[in-house]
Amino acid sequence: MFKISKLLGSALIFSLFLSTVWAAEQHEGKGVVGDIKMSAGKLTISHGPIAGLGMSAMTMDFKVYDPAMLEEVSKGHEIAFMLEQTKAGGLVIMEIEDLGMAKNAPVSDGQSHDH
Ligand SMILES: [Cu+2]
Numbered sequence: 001m002f003k004i005s006k007l008l009g010s011a012l013i014f015s016l017f018l019s020t021v022w023a024a025e026q027h028e029g030k031g032v033v034g035d036i037k038m039s040a041g042k043l044t045i046s047h048g049p050i051a052g053l054g055m056s057a058m059t060m061d062f063k064v065y066d067p068a069m070l071e072e073v074s075k076g077h078e079i080a081f082m083l084e085q086t087k088a089g090g091l092v093i094m095e096i097e098d099l100g101m102a103k104n105a106p107v108s109d110g111q112s113h114d115h
Pocket of ligand 1: 056058060
């Protein structure tokens, strides 16, 4: 019985995972952390091109889903992040993976914009 309930448990977790992934359009990006704006709940990122959004490399601010995520990143570190498009059309970072100190200078076309 233990095995069966464990299996059902994983099936439930998997379906929850799928519903999360399919709930909204998501886009993956990579970039370097320029600034961490705790009070605004935002991260300034010099990011590379983001396929799916038609966004070229630039430096811009992104809102994070949970301000606690800001405590897990460091300035000058390279990060991989998952963006989700909100119903209002804005972009919010749902997940961040710290890839360590950036080896190359941040990529930027010098432009800056806000969503
Ligand atoms: Cu951008």
